[in-house]
Amino acid sequence: MTETTDDQNKKIPLQKGTSAKAPADTPSAAEPLLRVRGLVRHFPITKGLLKRQVGAVQAVDGIDFDVRPGETLGVVGESGCGKSTMGRLITRLDEPTGGSVEFQGQDITHLSQGRLRPMRRDVQMIFQDPYGSLNPRHTIGGIVSTPFRLQGVEPEGGVKKEVQRLLELVGLSPEHYNRYPHEFSGGQRQRIGIARALALKPKLVVADEPVSALDVSIQAQVVNLMDDLQEELGLTYVIIAHDLSVIRHVSDRIAVMYLGKIVELADRKALYESPMHPYTKALLSAVPVPDPKRRTQRDRILLKGDVPSPINPPSGCRFRTRCWKATEVCATTEPPLVALRTGHQVACHHPENAADPAPAAGAPGGAGQGPTGK
Amino acid sequence: MTDSSEDKTETAAAGSAAATTTGKAPEPFLQVRDLKVHFRTDDGLVKSVDGLNFSLEKGKTLGIVGESGSGKSVTSLAVMGLHRASRQQRSKVDMSGEIWLDGKELVSADPDEVRRLRGREMAMIFQDPLSALHPFYSVGNQIVEAYRVHNDVDKKTARKRAIEMLDRVGIPQPDKRVDDHPHQFSGGMRQRAMIAMALVNNPELLIADEPTTALDVTVQAQILDLIRDLQKEFGSAVIIITHDLGVVAELADDLLVMYGGRCVERGPAEKVFYEPQHPYTWGLLGSMPRIDRDQTDRLIPVKGSPPSLINVPSGCAFNPRCPYADVPKDNLTRTVRPELREAGGGHSSACHMSQEERERIWTEEIAPKL
Numbered sequence: 001m002t003e004t005t006d007d008q009n010k011k012i013p014l015q016k017g018t019s020a021k022a023p024a025d026t027p028s029a030a031e032p033l034l035r036v037r038g039l040v041r042h043f044p045i046t047k048g049l050l051k052r053q054v055g056a057v058q059a060v061d062g063i064d065f066d067v068r069p070g071e072t073l074g075v076v077g078e079s080g081c082g083k084s085t086m087g088r089l090i091t092r093l094d095e096p097t098g099g100s101v102e103f104q105g106q107d108i109t110h111l112s113q114g115r116l117r118p119m120r121r122d123v124q125m126i127f128q129d130p131y132g133s134l135n136p137r138h139t140i141g142g143i144v145s146t147p148f149r150l151q152g153v154e155p156e157g158g159v160k161k162e163v164q165r166l167l168e169l170v171g172l173s174p175e176h177y178n179r180y181p182h183e184f185s186g187g188q189r190q191r192i193g194i195a196r197a198l199a200l201k202p203k204l205v206v207a208d209e210p211v212s213a214l215d216v217s218i219q220a221q222v223v224n225l226m227d228d229l230q231e232e233l234g235l236t237y238v239i240i241a242h243d244l245s246v247i248r249h250v251s252d253r254i255a256v257m258y259l260g261k262i263v264e265l266a267d268r269k270a271l272y273e274s275p276m277h278p279y280t281k282a283l284l285s286a287v288p289v290p291d292p293k294r295r296t297q298r299d300r301i302l303l304k305g306d307v308p309s310p311i312n313p314p315s316g317c318r319f320r321t322r323c324w325k326a327t328e329v330c331a332t333t334e335p336p337l338v339a340l341r342t343g344h345q346v347a348c349h350h351p352e353n354a355a356d357p358a359p360a361a362g363a364p365g366g367a368g369q370g371p372t373g374k
Numbered sequence: 375m376t377d378s379s380e381d382k383t384e385t386a387a388a389g390s391a392a393a394t395t396t397g398k399a400p401e402p403f404l405q406v407r408d409l410k411v412h413f414r415t416d417d418g419l420v421k422s423v424d425g426l427n428f429s430l431e432k433g434k435t436l437g438i439v440g441e442s443g444s445g446k447s448v449t450s451l452a453v454m455g456l457h458r459a460s461r462q463q464r465s466k467v468d469m470s471g472e473i474w475l476d477g478k479e480l481v482s483a484d485p486d487e488v489r490r491l492r493g494r495e496m497a498m499i500f501q502d503p504l505s506a507l508h509p510f511y512s513v514g515n516q517i518v519e520a521y522r523v524h525n526d527v528d529k530k531t532a533r534k535r536a537i538e539m540l541d542r543v544g545i546p547q548p549d550k551r552v553d554d555h556p557h558q559f560s561g562g563m564r565q566r567a568m569i570a571m572a573l574v575n576n577p578e579l580l581i582a583d584e585p586t587t588a589l590d591v592t593v594q595a596q597i598l599d600l601i602r603d604l605q606k607e608f609g610s611a612v613i614i615i616t617h618d619l620g621v622v623a624e625l626a627d628d629l630l631v632m633y634g635g636r637c638v639e640r641g642p643a644e645k646v647f648y649e650p651q652h653p654y655t656w657g658l659l660g661s662m663p664r665i666d667r668d669q670t671d672r673l674i675p676v677k678g679s680p681p682s683l684i685n686v687p688s689g690c691a692f693n694p695r696c697p698y699a700d701v702p703k704d705n706l707t708r709t710v711r712p713e714l715r716e717a718g719g720g721h722s723s724a725c726h727m728s729q730e731e732r733e734r735i736w737t738e739e740i741a742p743k744l
Contacts, residue, residue: 078590079561185679215441216617220661220675227672244591245620249663249673272665286595287665288620292643294666295624302599303592305546306560 031105032066033204033236034090038099039063041085045311058310059085061260062099064337067204072230072237074251074268076244076283078307082260083240087208090238091125092116103204121151124197128209130189134181140167140192141177147199166195171225187218191225198229206238211246223250244287248272253343256280259310259318262337266344276340276351279319317349325350401474402429403611404453404579409471409481411445411452418684419468422448424635426471427714430628432578435605435612437626437643439619439658441680445635446615450581453613454498455480455488475579494524497572501584503564507556513540513567514552521574539570543600562593566600573604580605581613586621598624619662623647628720631655634681634691637714641721651723651732653696656740674743690726698735702726 042056060082067073077083088094090101092108100109108119124147127133134143144163148155155162164174170191181189190210197205210226211219223246229235241247247254254271256264256279264277275281282301303322308314314321320330329349337347340354411423423445430436438446451457453475457467464485473480475496480488500506508516517536518529525532533552540548543566556564565585572580582601586594602625605612614625622629622643629646631639631654639652650656660674678695681687689708693699699707712724725732 078592187679215680216619217441217657217661217676218679220663220673221677223663224672224675242590243663245663245665248665283591284665286591288594288598288618288624289666290619290623290647290659290662290664291666292623292626292647300595300599302596306562306593307590 031069033069033104034067034238035102036063036065036067036090036099037102039086039089039096039101040098041082041089041094042097055311058260058313060089060096061313063257063260063262065255065262065265067236067238069203069236070234071252072239072250074247074254075238075240075257076242076247076254077257078242078283080259080307080310081257082310083242083257084208086257087125087206087238087240091123091206092119093125117151121147121153121200122203124200124202124205126190126193126197126205126207126210129213130186130193131181131213133193134189136181139178139180140172140184143181143192144196144199147196151200153200162199163195166199167192169198169229170195171221185218186214187221190214190218190222194222194225194229198233198235201233202235204236204238206240208240209242210239212241212243219246226250244284256283259307259313261318261347262345263319263348264344264346265337266346270341270344274353276344276346276353277319277348278323278325278350278352281352282322317347401477403432403476405429405472405474406449406453407472407474409449409452409473410469411448411457412468414466414468415684420683421635421686422683423452424686426632426635426637428630428637428640430579430611430613432611433605433609434627435614435625437622437629438613438615438632439617439622439629440632441617443680443683444632445683446632447583448635449632450498450583450613450615453480453579454492454496454581455483455485456492458485459489490524493520493577494575495577496579496581497575497577499565499568499572499580499582499585501587503561503568503588504556506568507564509556512553512555513559514554517552517567517571517574520571524575535574536570539574540567542604543567543570543573544596545570561589562596565589565593565597569597569600569604573608576608577610579611579613581615583615584617585614587616587618594621601625619647619658620665631658634686635683636691637724638692639721639723640714641717641723642719645719645721649721649733650736651717651721651729652692652725653698653727654692655723656736657695659744660740671743674740690724698727701731 039060040062041060042058044053045055045057046052047054063086075083075086085094089096092111096109100107102108103119103123108116141160141163144166145159148159160177164177167174167176172188172191184192211222214222226237230237239247239250248268251268253265253267255262256277258279264271264275264280271280272284275284282303285301305322308321316332317330317335320326323330327350335347335349337345339345340351406426406428409423409426413420413422426449428436438449440446452469453473457469458464469481471481475491507513514533514536517539518532521532521535537548537552540552545551545563545566559567585601586597589597598621601612614622616622626643629641629643630637631646631652633654639646639650639655646655650659657676661676663673676695681691687694689706689710690696690712693707696707706726712726714722714724716722717729
């Protein structure tokens, strides 16, 4: 470990100058920073003394996506759709049941904790609950300097100076170094969490509901801060949230999840202006708009019932039980996630804003789908 | 509830009698005047609500918006009389002002009397249905209890009524689900069950405190629709408390924006949304990412954080965060507390800036950036 320490010592100052725009400009720009293929996480349900497995919560059930350097990928979905589990899998806080996660070309799916450690420097997480994620008995200085200690990194100018710089970076005062978490408000605590995540100059930051515990006015402060930091440090974000307005504001591309699957993945503009999956459409129409005049005009799609249990998801398309367009195909064949337009992937037999991807439709990359698919 | 039979005879007359006995000009159904709710704590006096006025007619919906700690929930609990329900609570809270509900004053009323009104004339839906429902009793039992407290009927009739209510709020197979326990319901269904419980006695005032905050958007849309339909059907007055401007835009006729325990702006929803008068309201609108616009620009947050209710800033409570605090002369914002001033059309706000100044700032500086 001591060797890598020295190594890191030299690397860190080097990174400082170049990090801002480097990832996007390097020849490897086309290479995704994170590549996820067929990711699966089933939580076993056991019964009896022998812990016989009787079933599984299929929290994440086969998802594929890439995260490109410098972009913000938003992940939305209702509670229980597996978005948080996905976040924990790509940061390797949890080990996938199947599939693979590649970070910068390296397969990290089943690495041991020790082998993961160097990767941890580049992948950091911001948590939802600013109260639960900071140890109440540690000072702010202690909390923000922990990453340095764990990684054996000695930043230029000493840990204290670096921590104070980080605190300033996130809009706190360097004098806060010796204070405790309880002395701070929710928004400030979230800033502390962000400072800690940024301590080691990560490449990828996974933020799980970073603003949902905050008040509206504070939420805007944190959203802006994350925006600024991304520009300044050339960060790549995966932002997981249930709030479609926030996601629209922060993301470049958006993945919509439903019951452990990605049902639609597209650029922000495409997704919000012409959603293809009925679920996305219903989700967007359900968001209350702060505009009293639109109350009467909008045609809202009211979905029936609740999200089915991830223990026994419906056969075929998982959304079919609540979908108004469902037909027999939907019950028998699971629609694959295919690109119906450039950069707009959707998993549906009867997509909106597009012709049905029946064999004749000639959708690009639409092989192996439709009623005769299986 | 030994005297429930006596109650019932009263109930029948209550509606018509109350209106005539006051003998004054037609009063609003609910009127709150100079309400103050202060809590005595070890750290000092927490002025959660400090001089609040509003009124509400039957069939109308009032939206109360504000951030955490602005006093919106305390207001609703005060109307329900829940700050003074037990002796222990009464020893810790100072309440003053007047709350007139259908001709009856509630602040000075005997807690027992308020208890008889609670559930029958006014009911509440809470944010978290899982903790608001009792985990040990079946959903049906809890609705039956709420009904029998105020109505002298046998269990069978009450159960029928419970099933009827569950059906009305859209629970599938209500005759079977009535015997389920809250943990067997999903989040949205629990909230529906709670609405059924709140409405079982046809209350004339329904207070919904963040009714959809714990729910997913698709379920939220269902619940908001349900509340709207039920209001139309029962013609009750509804107060909806939320931090989500989208939710109030869906439901509210009138809006009340709270900050630091006081109302900073009040008026018809459209006025408040399209011609907001108070810098805090501007801040709220600017902080909010919009789903209906492709807004790539930055949000305009309110700087700083909400005030402590123990040491509320002198003058206008918003002055440390207000970008226009220096516009009024003589340091007014920091010394004198602004009162609500009428701005036309039932729209008023509490700000020292003149209406012309505010209108200019809104149209020239704020609105173009939203």
